[in-house]
Amino acid sequence: MEWSEELAGGLLQAAPDAILVMDGETIVLANDRAVELYGRARDELLGKSIEMLVTADARIMMAARRRKIEEGRPGPIGAVTTTLRRPDGTEIPVESSVSLVDTPQGRLAVCVVRDLSERARADQEKARLRAEAQVDRNQRLESLGQLAGGIAHDFNNMLGVIVNYANFVIEEASSDAPDVAAIAADAEQVVRAGKRGTDLTHQLLSFARREVxxxxxxxxNQVIADVEEMLRRTIGSHIDLIVAPAPELPPVLCDPGQIEQVLVNLALNARDAMPDGGELVVDTSRHGSQVRLRVSDSGSGMPPDVVERVFEPFFSTKGGGTGLGLATVYGTVTQAGGEVSIASTPGVGTTVTVLLPMSSGSLPDSSDPSEPAPGRGETLLVVEDEEALREVAGRILAGAGYRVLSASCGAEALELVARHDGVIDLLVSDVVMPGMLGKELAERLVDARPGTRVLYMSGYAQPVLHSQGTLDPGVALLEKPFTASDLLAAVRNRLDV
Known part of the structure; x- marks a missing residue:
């Protein structure tokens, strides 16, 4: 098929790149895109030398290309990357491809010029994003280093207390005339340090949104009332605690322990901001479709640059402490689907505002929890890879009237079950164990013995038993570390389901 002049002209104008047709170095044809790219009217291009459109550096390259045009045969002679100059003096990076074509009018050079400025801008943007990503990685690494250092510092303090007071207990108990009161006091210090470690672990999990x-x-309002007396003891008598609950406040859907932790952390921060005394106000109200909890103090306040960083882990304006308080508050509130903000003025005070989504559910019937009923000879299979914890759990359960079988891993547990002729009423299993996860063990055991119930133990069960931070339906979990009453209550509740 022969191309008509109209078709050739249409293709020339439809091309997305600039096209110049040259006889020697003289431009004899230019499409609309060339007029746009070079910023000149068509009559300013036609009949002019190509050299007026390029920079001095590009003219050096054109000398070599001119020889190829003069000596070459019809066909493409390659592409070069160069720059063009517009009438306003701006220079644009371009890629120029030239082909030689023999026509009835003689040999012509067809030059296709592609604007590379968009590509250059894209490359610059990529480089900028890479640089920002590197800065972000460095900041995260710095934050992780700060986090690890803070954890190590606090846990070393707690371990130092535990180890030394445990040695005091051993020394006193081994003496010829042991002082029972002194032993009990030292043991209490061990328990207290252990609870501090537990609290820090829960804060870390909550901050990382890995809390159960x-x-x-x-x-x-009831949660605040339940924790009010503890808050008063926490902040001290030199600070006035004012609680202003809104009447008929809609309910919220939250973990009560986490809300209590939020209140305690905010109270501790407020106390440290008011060493000479002041007022701490805790109030609630309805805020559209949300419930607002507001904690305000009349303390020293913070400048804007500090306010911007207060939710970072281990960022603290204090000389001591974990530095996890406000970071934990942020993690807890956002995990509950809420929002948290802070406003502070130096010399005036600080207000932390927590917004939680309202719940359409009904409040549960409140009744005083009773002591868990003792065991009735049920057979429990305790599977835990940590030997000391396995022995502790077995000792507690056996002392409460249960028959206890113990295993250190899933494979050992299944072998024990295969040899056991009687019923196994409840599997009490760690979640994360070497060789076989607790979930797999439970599935295999229940498949073999459908009547066996399951209670998991773990300090970090996500994502094995979790979906989006919430326990999977039907899963019963006892968080580590647990007390004897925690374990006995969880076991009894699971057996009585």
Whole structure:
């Protein structure tokens, strides 16, 4: 098929790149894109030398290309990257491809010029994003280093207390006339340090949004009332605590333990901001479709640059402490689907505002929990790879009237089950164990013995037993570390389901 002049002209104008047709160095044809790219009218291009459109550096390259045009045969002679100059003096990076074509009018050079400025801008943007990503990685690494250092510092302090007071207990108990009161006091220090370690672990998990969450419909005013006396003891008598609950406050769906932790952390921060005394106000109200919890103090306040960083882990304006308080608050509130903000003025005070989504559910019937009933000879299979903890759990359960079988891993547990002729009423298993996860063990055991119930133990069960931070339906989990009453209550509840 022969191309008509109209078709050739249409293709020339439809091309997305600039096209110049040259006879020697003289431009004899230019499409609309060339007029746009070079910023000149068509009559300013036609009949002119190509050299007026390029920079001095590009003219050096054109000398070599001119020889190829003069000596070459019809066909493409390659592409070069160069720059063109517009009438306003701006220079644009371009890629120029030239082909030689023999026509009835003689040999012509067809030059296709592609604007590379968009590509250059894209490359610059990529480089900028890479640089920002590197800065972000460096900041995260610095934050992780700060986090690890803070954890190591606090846990070393706690371990130092535990080890030394445990040695005091041993020394006193081994003496010829042991002082029972002194032993009890030292043991209490061990327990207290252990609880501090537990609290720090829960704060870390909450900050990382890995805490085991058990949301329930709550009356926020009641939660505040339940923890009010503890808050008063925490902040000290030199600070006035004012609680202003809003009447008929809608319920929220949250983990009560986490809300209590939020209140305690905010109270501790407020106390440290008011060493000479002041007022701490805790109030609630309805805020559209949310419930607002506001904690305000009349303390020293913070400048804007500090306010911007207060939710970072281990960022602290204090000389001591974990530095996890506000970071934990942020992690807890956002995990509950809420929002948290802070406003502070130096010399005036600080206000932390927490917004939680309202719940349409009904508040549970409140009744005083009773002591868990003792065992009735049920057979429990305890599977835990940590030997000391396995022995502790077995000792507690056996002392409460249960028959206890123990295994250190999933494979050992299945072998024990295969040899056991009687019923196994409950599997009490760690979640993360070498060789076989607790979930797989439970599935295989229940498949072999369908009547066996399951209770998991773990300090970090996500994502094995979790979906989006919430326990999977039907899963019963006892968080580590646990007390004897925690274990006995969880076992009894699971058996009585």
């Amino acid at each position: 969450v058990r949301p329930q419909v709550l009356d926020l």
